Amino acid sequence: MGSGDSVGEPPDGPARPGAFARAWAKALAGTSYLPMTHAQLETLLQRLTDQLAAALRTEPLDLRAGHRVATELVASHIASAEALGRTVEVIQLRLVRDLDLVADDIADRMARLLAAIATGYARALRDRTLDEQEAIRRAALIARADAERALRASEARFRHQATHDPLTDLPNRTLFAERLAAVCTAHRDDVHRVGLCFLDIDRFKRINDSYGHQIGDRALVAAAHRLSRAVEPHLVARLGGDAFMILVERSTGTGDVVAVAESALAALAEPVLVGGHDVTVTASVGVVERQVAGTTPDDLWRAAGSTLHWAKSAGGAGWALYDAERDNREQARQALSAAIPGGLERGEFYLDYQPLTSLQDGSVLGVEALVRWQHPQLGVLRPDSFIGLAEETGLIVPLGSWVLAEACREAVGWSAATGEPPYVSVNLAVRQLRRPDLVQEVCSLLRHTGLPPNRLQLEITESMMMSGAEEPVRTLRALADLGVRIAIDDFGTGYSNLAYLRDLPVTELKVAGEFVRGLRAPEAADERILASLVSLAHALDLTVTAEGVETVGQAERLRAIGCDAGQGWHFGRPAPADHILARLR
Amino acid sequence: MQRPDWAPETIDVERPSVARMYDYYLGGSHNFAVDRAAAQAMVAAVPEAPLMAQANRAFLRRAVQFLCEAGIRQFLDIGSGIPTVGNVHEIAQRHAPDSRVVYVDVDPVAVAHSREILAGNESATVVQEDLRHPERILAHPDVRAMIDFSQPVAVLIVAVLHFVGEHDRPAEVLRTLRAALAPGSYLVLSQASDDGRSEAERAEAQKVYQRTDNPLWVRSRAELTAFFDGFELVEPGVVWVPQWRPETPDSAEDAERAVFLGGVGRLGG
Numbered sequence: 001m002g003s004g005d006s007v008g009e010p011p012d013g014p015a016r017p018g019a020f021a022r023a024w025a026k027a028l029a030g031t032s033y034l035p036m037t038h039a040q041l042e043t044l045l046q047r048l049t050d051q052l053a054a055a056l057r058t059e060p061l062d063l064r065a066g067h068r069v070a071t072e073l074v075a076s077h078i079a080s081a082e083a084l085g086r087t088v089e090v091i092q093l094r095l096v097r098d099l100d101l102v103a104d105d106i107a108d109r110m111a112r113l114l115a116a117i118a119t120g121y122a123r124a125l126r127d128r129t130l131d132e133q134e135a136i137r138r139a140a141l142i143a144r145a146d147a148e149r150a151l152r153a154s155e156a157r158f159r160h161q162a163t164h165d166p167l168t169d170l171p172n173r174t175l176f177a178e179r180l181a182a183v184c185t186a187h188r189d190d191v192h193r194v195g196l197c198f199l200d201i202d203r204f205k206r207i208n209d210s211y212g213h214q215i216g217d218r219a220l221v222a223a224a225h226r227l228s229r230a231v232e233p234h235l236v237a238r239l240g241g242d243a244f245m246i247l248v249e250r251s252t253g254t255g256d257v258v259a260v261a262e263s264a265l266a267a268l269a270e271p272v273l274v275g276g277h278d279v280t281v282t283a284s285v286g287v288v289e290r291q292v293a294g295t296t297p298d299d300l301w302r303a304a305g306s307t308l309h310w311a312k313s314a315g316g317a318g319w320a321l322y323d324a325e326r327d328n329r330e331q332a333r334q335a336l337s338a339a340i341p342g343g344l345e346r347g348e349f350y351l352d353y354q355p356l357t358s359l360q361d362g363s364v365l366g367v368e369a370l371v372r373w374q375h376p377q378l379g380v381l382r383p384d385s386f387i388g389l390a391e392e393t394g395l396i397v398p399l400g401s402w403v404l405a406e407a408c409r410e411a412v413g414w415s416a417a418t419g420e421p422p423y424v425s426v427n428l429a430v431r432q433l434r435r436p437d438l439v440q441e442v443c444s445l446l447r448h449t450g451l452p453p454n455r456l457q458l459e460i461t462e463s464m465m466m467s468g469a470e471e472p473v474r475t476l477r478a479l480a481d482l483g484v485r486i487a488i489d490d491f492g493t494g495y496s497n498l499a500y501l502r503d504l505p506v507t508e509l510k511v512a513g514e515f516v517r518g519l520r521a522p523e524a525a526d527e528r529i530l531a532s533l534v535s536l537a538h539a540l541d542l543t544v545t546a547e548g549v550e551t552v553g554q555a556e557r558l559r560a561i562g563c564d565a566g567q568g569w570h571f572g573r574p575a576p577a578d579h580i581l582a583r584l585r
Numbered sequence: 586m587q588r589p590d591w592a593p594e595t596i597d598v599e600r601p602s603v604a605r606m607y608d609y610y611l612g613g614s615h616n617f618a619v620d621r622a623a624a625q626a627m628v629a630a631v632p633e634a635p636l637m638a639q640a641n642r643a644f645l646r647r648a649v650q651f652l653c654e655a656g657i658r659q660f661l662d663i664g665s666g667i668p669t670v671g672n673v674h675e676i677a678q679r680h681a682p683d684s685r686v687v688y689v690d691v692d693p694v695a696v697a698h699s700r701e702i703l704a705g706n707e708s709a710t711v712v713q714e715d716l717r718h719p720e721r722i723l724a725h726p727d728v729r730a731m732i733d734f735s736q737p738v739a740v741l742i743v744a745v746l747h748f749v750g751e752h753d754r755p756a757e758v759l760r761t762l763r764a765a766l767a768p769g770s771y772l773v774l775s776q777a778s779d780d781g782r783s784e785a786e787r788a789e790a791q792k793v794y795q796r797t798d799n800p801l802w803v804r805s806r807a808e809l810t811a812f813f814d815g816f817e818l819v820e821p822g823v824v825w826v827p828q829w830r831p832e833t834p835d836s837a838e839d840a841e842r843a844v845f846l847g848g849v850g851r852l853g854g
Contacts, residue, residue, distance in 0.1 A: 033639040033642045035646060077670040077671075128614070130614075132613055132614035136605070139701060143693035
């Protein structure tokens, strides 16, 4: 140290805490939390005491020693206002005495040293406070940033889950609908065109059935990945099951979208090896391409669905292009079919009748009931415009029941001037025949209306008998047992399996009009066929009615052949019941 | 759309945090105005609050020192708070540099601060978890990476249990932790107690902590002792924290003013 030996001798070594350090430690106890044992504290304070003593002994007085001691106190976490107060107090009261420091100007030196300690302490404490404030603020910022990042990540994950298919990780219907809606709202000018490819794997159920769902799922995943690679950068979504939709956002024409559909089909054509199985799939694609302006996502979606259906019904493994005319036609049919139940309820259907006339004496043997629809917008509709639809949708069952009931109800009131009133002949659809309660239905109709069973004839087609099912045959037998007449309609146009004529309780054959039309030329093949049919029928005890008789010549030929009855314009067009009945009186 | 349950919460520094209040009691400045206001209200209700925090911190230091001397080298400090002075890893690693320490706290700010402090220390880490979900703590990959549960571990739950109400089944929490520990492990507990407190003091302290996310659940000595079920209490058992192995006889004076009861148990076998 320096030259100032005027204030006594320095102590021998640091070593054990002296009386002053112990007193200082005691004074500091409880002023704040001290992260050290009491012994460690005393050791620390002894070292600081030595520094203070050295400073007081040194000439000139080095105030930096006071700063250093204060800084070290704070660094050792002896850092409270109370600790400073006690420190000043204990130094002032005891340091000079305990260390036996003697000098003339000791009071002056002590005052300046204490001032240096207080200054240094306040400065260190302030720095420490600022540092800690900064640290906690930074921690709060980091924590908030972490939380926000985690939140964004979780939201992104949530958003991904909400917009992607979990199996294939392709976008799902939601995301696809969003993108399509965005395209449709963004480009409402007359330039932008958009295309959709609605793709469905053909008979995918077979893969699940033959290899199991696990292989099926893996095949789907493989197909999904190939698809999205093949049509990049277009958006491919899995709509569920084995259905996918591709969005072609900026099409320049039909060709663009067809090319995408072909790439998609080509990508799926290669067999995929899944779980040791070579799985081969084909797909059908419905392609729609049009200007964005003037269409909506719903329109596009629906059109793609219809078009996919066409591709499927064309046998699959290919694409079909949207055809507005066809779609309109189908939609009209669809609308018509949907209107059948309402029409039935509102009584829009009625029956016309066409006579079945004896070729022997010109009497009306029976009449065929023909359903008409008085459609509120479309006018009177003939059966060929709605029966096919009704058969497809199953609505033929309620409609057929209504026809049957209405025919029985009307027929029961008919009377003839001479002999038996004509029977009423009603067409029966295959779905009606398959219903287990048909016999019951006919039974109760006859009972309620009082129509004799032999005045009801049910016309069935040949094809109905081709299914080989037991049930319809049993039903027909039961109906025949009631005494109801059974006729085979359009005989000769289907597979005219003669075997069923032997087994079935048929009473009449109605020969299709196309044989009758061929009767113009004498000795034509049609006449020989008809003649054979008639003799065959008669051999089996069946009567024969020829349909489509339009001329007197045809009627003459038919009578000559021995045909029993005729039906057609020559004998009378379909007309309301009273018109026909007027002829009977 | 509804937020899924794994979505994290946001940080709200507008509410006082018990970790930062504790830091304030210990003389630290790792706190915000809202924490200081709550801490000052607590001091108004219970003037000894800073003393309690200091006594509790000193108990932690003596307990860790004891554990180090008992040969423990793995520490799981649950509810570690703001790592103010005298952290477990400082004490333990000074004693044995290979000591491994995992801090666990539910307060994201406390965790962020701890992470800063522990940056570069390969034997200490911090995870954000909740004492009420011990199975998640035990399964946490960072916990499993740092702590070998086939060796003795000291589990420290110091000045935390009074934030766990009965509806959160603290006994079950402790059973779950105990089941994961190897024989020779230790459990250190301390918590606020209302033994010897007036009804008015209790109510006022309750009120202060109702404002934080953590209301206060004080317990009796018997209740805290029961939490050591399965452990053998080391001397002197569950006592006011200044009385637990004091360094000097006079530092245990007026011990009940510390409000905290504490103890250390050893898992036998």
